[in-house]
Structure formats: C-alpha cells, structure tokens
Amino acid sequence: MSTASESVIQYHNRTKHQLNAYAKGPESLDWDDQPNPFRRFGGCETVKLPLPGADLSHSFADLDKPERIDPRPLNPANLGLLLELSFGLSAWKQFGPDRWPLRCNPSSGNLHPTEAYLLCTDPDLLPAGVYHYVSHDHHLERRSRFTADTAAKEVYIGLSSVHWREAWKYGERAFRYCQHDIGHALAGLSYAAAGLGWSIELLSETSDTDIAAWLGLDRSDDFVATEHETPDVFCRLHAMPGIEEDLSTLHLPGLSQSAEWFGKAERLSGRHFYRWPIIDEVSAHAVKPATAAERPTLPSLALPQPSQNLPASTIIRQRRSAQHFNGKSPDLPLADFHRMLAALLPNAKPPFSAWNWSAQINIVLFVHRVDGLEPGLYLLPRSADAASELKAVCSTDYVWQTVEAPFEFYRLTAGNVRQAAKTLSCHQPIASDSAFSLGMLARFADNVEAEAWRYRRLFWESGLLGQILYLEAEAAGVRGTGIGCFFDDAVHGVLGLKDNGWQSLYHFTIGEPLEDNRLQTFPAYAHLS
Structure with missing residues (x-):
C-alpha cells in the first residue's frame, strides 16, 4: 500500500x-x-x-514600496x-467567427x-x-x-x-x-x-x-x-x-x-x-491538513526602475501570453533583465508579502539575446544554500562562473542554447526565439516525502513566480508566456540530475512578441455598458 x-x-x-x-x-x-x-x-x-x-493612481514601480501607498476606503x-x-x-479577442475573453x-x-x-x-x-x-x-x-x-x-x-x-x-x-x-x-x-x-x-x-x-x-x-x-x-x-x-x-x-x-x-x-x-x-x-502558521521575515530589496513604468492598472490589464516571438529582435537591455530576475528573489513586496514559505524553487536560464550577457545556461539561486546544493548534484561539466549582477548569479556553460531550449520545451519555438527562457527547478523529494500536500505548494510557488515574470515583462516593454509543455526528464538529464531530488515544474519565456494582425481586440466590459 x-x-x-x-x-x-x-x-x-x-x-x-x-x-x-x-x-x-x-x-x-x-x-x-x-x-x-x-x-x-x-x-x-x-x-x-x-x-x-477604474484606474489605480500609482505606477507599477510604486508597488515595490507598498507601504508608501495610502489605502483606499x-x-x-x-x-x-x-x-x-x-x-x-x-479584453476580448476575435478571429473570424470565434470570440474569446482574456x-x-x-x-x-x-x-x-x-x-x-x-x-x-x-x-x-x-x-x-x-x-x-x-x-x-x-x-x-x-x-x-x-x-x-x-x-x-x-x-x-x-x-x-x-x-x-x-x-x-x-x-x-x-x-x-x-x-x-x-x-x-x-x-x-x-x-x-x-x-x-x-x-x-x-x-x-x-x-x-x-x-x-x-x-x-x-x-x-x-x-x-x-x-x-x-x-x-x-x-x-x-x-x-x-x-x-x-x-x-x-x-x-x-x-x-x-x-x-x-x-x-x-x-x-x-x-x-x-x-x-x-x-x-x-x-x-494531496489534501492539505491544518498546519502550523508560518510568517517569515522578508528582506527589503531595492529594485531598479522598470523601463516602461506605466500605471499599475495598465500593466495588469495589458498582460498577455505571447504566442510567437521575434527571433531577430534587438537584445533585451541588461537593466531590464536584472530587474526581472531581482523581482523573483524573496523580498518584502507583493506578491511575496502574500507568501508564507521559504523559497523552494531556483531558476535555470537559457539566455539567447540579452545585451552584455554571453549566451548560455545560467542559474539564479533563490535561497542561501541552493547553489551549493545544486552544484553537488548537477553535471560536473558546468563551470559555475560567478557573473557580475546585483544578486548571486552563475554561468553554468557558455554557448548557443537556443536549440536545446526549443527541444526541451516540446519543440516550441517560443523557447528559442525569445530573449531568454527558463525552467523552475524545485527542491522536490524532500518536500513531497515530508508532506504530500506540499506537491501543490511547489506548483503554487512556480505560478507565483510566473505572474511576476508576466508583469515584469510588460513593464520592460516586452512580453512573456508560461510553458507547461516540456520534457521533464530530458531537462533533468541536461542538468545532470539523476533522481527526484530536484524537478523542473514550470517553464517560462520572455521576448519581443510577434503580434497576429488577423486578431481583433475588443474592450473587456463593453457588454456591460
């Protein structure tokens, strides 16, 4: 049994x-x-x-310091x-006779x-x-x-x-x-x-x-x-x-x-x-029982200003999932890239202010076109010991070169990784035509073996990170999309992982979108007025 x-x-x-x-x-x-x-x-x-x-009166960057926003009644x-x-x-989208909401x-x-x-x-x-x-x-x-x-x-x-x-x-x-x-x-x-x-x-x-x-x-x-x-x-x-x-x-x-x-x-x-x-x-x-309350103390991080610092409500409403990317677009500015990654680190701002557990997911990046950053495979650790833990179980071929950034960041290997990203993400060009794509690598076996319901929590955390990336992409003037289809064990094989200790749970990709001009866009709530 x-x-x-x-x-x-x-x-x-x-x-x-x-x-x-x-x-x-x-x-x-x-x-x-x-x-x-x-x-x-x-x-x-x-x-x-x-x-x-109705609109919010604050910019997207204002959400970095939510304590400064006066509460509305x-x-x-x-x-x-x-x-x-x-x-x-x-919004509503329409193609021919088909119409659907976003x-x-x-x-x-x-x-x-x-x-x-x-x-x-x-x-x-x-x-x-x-x-x-x-x-x-x-x-x-x-x-x-x-x-x-x-x-x-x-x-x-x-x-x-x-x-x-x-x-x-x-x-x-x-x-x-x-x-x-x-x-x-x-x-x-x-x-x-x-x-x-x-x-x-x-x-x-x-x-x-x-x-x-x-x-x-x-x-x-x-x-x-x-x-x-x-x-x-x-x-x-x-x-x-x-x-x-x-x-x-x-x-x-x-x-x-x-x-x-x-x-x-x-x-x-x-x-x-x-x-x-x-x-x-x-x-x-995976039913969750009553558990002990956890309210961790979060550090305050200073994030650089987003390059498209629009009203927060505008950023939220314009969020879309990109369907195609321009594989020949200019490189993503390094400052925008750094802000996106810094926003993924646990800090005292939304949405981490509504998250009660320590970070269990780290980010493996397939960098294609980021200004000032050599293409290759990179790691963003999101907790203090993650880099050393992963270095012990990942491929010995990786160089673990420290990359200059406002946070801990490593290059695992340099080179063109576009084909690898595409193949691993179920052969989808969105993973290779973007500026970068990534996989969310979760500390898996320790969590699920301790409490089965934590399986759900790991995916909740990955979705939380996905929403951060969606909005940060919009604030950088580009677009993101989540990738749920990827070859799980092939991803682990590329990293040199040999068991269930770590598992990739969600992929994501960000770049300049190619818009489909055949689609018509209509206001979200015109049907109410």
Missing part, C-alpha cells in the same frame, strides 16, 4: 512528457463540449458591483476594482480552472455571507447568509479549482496546471491589493476541509459530480493598515454551520467524453 507521498510522486512521474511520448491526454478535443469558462450558480441573488475600468467600488484586477476580464490572471490554455469567493462578515460592505465572483458579469452571487452574529468585521478571499476545465484539454497532466493557476491568481490578488494600499494575508495554516466548509465547496449536491471544486487557498484582506483587527478565524466554523445556502452550480460541459480518475486520486492524496 503506497503512502500519500509515494502516490503523489507516482502521479508526477506518470504525467511527465518524454521525448518519445507525451503524458496521457484526450486523443481529440471535443470543441462543442469545451467547458464554460464562467461558472455561475443558478438560484442565487446577484449583487452588482460598480462598473469596472473599503467600499463596493474599490472591492470591485480589486476583483477585476485580480480575476476580471482584460483575463488579468493568466491560465494554462486560457481555460481558467480557478474560482474566487468572498467571505464577508462586515455588514457595512456586504450582508454577511459567502459570495462567488463572476468575472464575465463583474458581479457577485450570494451563496450563503450567516444567521449567527460575529463581532469581527472582516473580508476573506478563497480560491478553488475546477480540475475538469483543464483536464478537458490536457488530460492527466491537468492537475499540475490547476496548481500553477492558483499561484498565478494569488500573485495577481496580491499585486491588485497593493495598488489599492491594501494587503493580502495568506492563511496558510488553514486545512482544505475548513476552506471547503467555509465556502460551501463540500456541498456535493450543489455541484455536477464531474465538475466539483477543490479548495486551495484562503486569505484575509487587510484594507486598513495600523488598525487593530480580530485576527482569529475561530468564529468561521460557527458562521458556516449557521449559514443558509443558496443556488446550485450550472453545468459546464454536457458529455465529459474523456474521464481522468487519476486527477481525483492525486487530489485526494
């Missing part, structure tokens, strides 16, 4: 892409049965939010702006498995209860009403995943991508809150069981069986810094037990032609 940790590692190994075979997925896509990207609950009261589209308009900039629509939070395949909920105990803002955010309509659906009283006036935000949305396209590997997207969304929430002068506290000690009960996700009769949601993270919103608050969540179980619930989730797909039971199995093995 396998332990939970062993089962999770077996899932991970089973869902690796190999040079001669891809992880199990659908043999064809049933486009007529693509899951609805917008979850709605029938039978719920809807609460309209003020029209979206917590009211429906600003709450709506927080939700819009975190999870809302950013969102501020990135998602694998633009499938958006992440759902966002509010739990409000502040009657001055909303009647006490649980609310589901519908990004298409920019409104809230009231899922519950609390009948018990509480003296605490607080707002919580919970995130969950609909695994089916990703599994429809990606099959067994989809569980990984859902976890990436939780990291993307958590980082997006942290950035948006900072722009309002607020902050997000990740209540990382909370168990999945409690989150499910508080948000109504354990009400199985309210969901289509194959389209249920699994709880992921739960956060407290701090909108008034310096004011004493009740920081206990002990009142929440009593509130959820007293709640009157409304509505049922509408079906997302009709047929569910393919089924992927291994996703439910690994999800069950």
Whole structure:
C-alpha cells in the first residue's frame, strides 16, 4: 500500500512528457463540449458591483514600496476594482467567427480552472455571507447568509479549482496546471491589493476541509459530480493598515454551520467524453491538513526602475501570453533583465508579502539575446544554500562562473542554447526565439516525502513566480508566456540530475512578441455598458 507521498510522486512521474511520448491526454478535443469558462450558480441573488475600468493612481514601480501607498476606503467600488484586477476580464479577442475573453490572471490554455469567493462578515460592505465572483458579469452571487452574529468585521478571499476545465484539454497532466493557476491568481490578488494600499494575508495554516466548509465547496449536491471544486487557498484582506483587527478565524466554523445556502452550480460541459480518475486520486492524496502558521521575515530589496513604468492598472490589464516571438529582435537591455530576475528573489513586496514559505524553487536560464550577457545556461539561486546544493548534484561539466549582477548569479556553460531550449520545451519555438527562457527547478523529494500536500505548494510557488515574470515583462516593454509543455526528464538529464531530488515544474519565456494582425481586440466590459 503506497503512502500519500509515494502516490503523489507516482502521479508526477506518470504525467511527465518524454521525448518519445507525451503524458496521457484526450486523443481529440471535443470543441462543442469545451467547458464554460464562467461558472455561475443558478438560484442565487446577484449583487452588482460598480462598473469596472477604474484606474489605480500609482505606477507599477510604486508597488515595490507598498507601504508608501495610502489605502483606499473599503467600499463596493474599490472591492470591485480589486476583483477585476485580480480575476476580471482584460479584453476580448476575435478571429473570424470565434470570440474569446482574456483575463488579468493568466491560465494554462486560457481555460481558467480557478474560482474566487468572498467571505464577508462586515455588514457595512456586504450582508454577511459567502459570495462567488463572476468575472464575465463583474458581479457577485450570494451563496450563503450567516444567521449567527460575529463581532469581527472582516473580508476573506478563497480560491478553488475546477480540475475538469483543464483536464478537458490536457488530460492527466491537468492537475499540475490547476496548481500553477492558483499561484498565478494569488500573485495577481496580491499585486491588485497593493495598488489599492491594501494587503493580502495568506492563511496558510488553514486545512482544505475548513476552506471547503467555509465556502460551501463540500456541498456535493450543489455541484455536477464531474465538475466539483477543490479548495486551495484562503486569505484575509487587510484594507486598513495600523488598525487593530480580530485576527482569529475561530468564529468561521460557527458562521458556516449557521449559514443558509443558496443556488446550485450550472453545468459546464454536457458529455465529459474523456474521464481522468487519476486527477481525483492525486487530489485526494494531496489534501492539505491544518498546519502550523508560518510568517517569515522578508528582506527589503531595492529594485531598479522598470523601463516602461506605466500605471499599475495598465500593466495588469495589458498582460498577455505571447504566442510567437521575434527571433531577430534587438537584445533585451541588461537593466531590464536584472530587474526581472531581482523581482523573483524573496523580498518584502507583493506578491511575496502574500507568501508564507521559504523559497523552494531556483531558476535555470537559457539566455539567447540579452545585451552584455554571453549566451548560455545560467542559474539564479533563490535561497542561501541552493547553489551549493545544486552544484553537488548537477553535471560536473558546468563551470559555475560567478557573473557580475546585483544578486548571486552563475554561468553554468557558455554557448548557443537556443536549440536545446526549443527541444526541451516540446519543440516550441517560443523557447528559442525569445530573449531568454527558463525552467523552475524545485527542491522536490524532500518536500513531497515530508508532506504530500506540499506537491501543490511547489506548483503554487512556480505560478507565483510566473505572474511576476508576466508583469515584469510588460513593464520592460516586452512580453512573456508560461510553458507547461516540456520534457521533464530530458531537462533533468541536461542538468545532470539523476533522481527526484530536484524537478523542473514550470517553464517560462520572455521576448519581443510577434503580434497576429488577423486578431481583433475588443474592450473587456463593453457588454456591460
């Protein structure tokens, strides 16, 4: 009988892409049965939010020092702006008769498995209860009403995943991508809150069981069986810094037990032609129990000014996933490159202010065209001992040459690595035509063997780093895109890794995008006005 940790590692190994075979997925896509990207609950009261589209008055660089941003009042308009900039629509695209939405939070395949909920105990803002955010309509659906009283006036935000949305396209590997997207969304929430002068506290000690009960996700009769949601993270919103608050969540179980619930989730797909039971199995093995609270002290780092220091709301709304890169564009300025990498280091700014664990992921870079930097393979360690640990297990052919930079940075080998980057990323030119691409190398076996649920946490961290790169690319006047398709063990082989001690969990690439002029772009919320 396998332990939970062993089962999770077996899932991970089973869902690796190999040079001669891809992880199990659908043999064809049933486009007529693509899951609805917008979850709605029938039978719920809807609460309209003020029209979206308001701007933040601060620049993207101002988010480097969030303590200097005066907090806005917590009211429906600003709450709506927080939700819009975190999870809302950013544009619509159209090609021929096909039209699809883009969102501020990135998602694998633009499938958006992440759902966002509010739990409000502040009657001055909303009647006490649980609310589901519908990004298409920019409104809230009231899922519950609390009948018990509480003296605490607080707002919580919970995130969950609909695994089916990703599994429809990606099959067994989809569980990984859902976890990436939780990291993307958590980082997006942290950035948006900072722009309002607020902050997000990740209540990382909370168990999945409690989150499910508080948000109504354990009400199985309210969901289509194959389209249920699994709880992921739960956060407290701090909108008034310096004011004493009740920081206990002990009142929440009593509130959820007293709640009157409304509505049922509408079906997302009709047929569910393919089924992927291994996703439910690994999800069950990776359930998070209640854990000890962790609130690490983060260093303050001075980041250079971004070259395109636009308003933060502009950067957030213009974020896109590049589909193609200009392989002949000028070299990326070294200052922009340094800012992007420095932003990945743990520091006292969003989104790390909403992250409660020490860094477990380090960055391996395939540098193609960065001004003043020789092409080659590089390492950015994100924790104090990472370089020495990796040097002991990586290929002995690497030179580990220290590179002059505002942070610890190593060249492993010099030379043209474009073909290697392309091949390792499932033969995708986006990994070689960019200025640089990278892999996120996680301290794997130690974490998953200690606690199986940390498997999800490693992917959350990689998604968090991905959202940083998305926004930093925009602030540098270029564009990024996440790469979920890569040949796992081939990447490890290039690095000389021989076991599960370290695993690459997410790839990313940044460069000058090639725009497809055949696509039309339309405003995000014209349909509301």
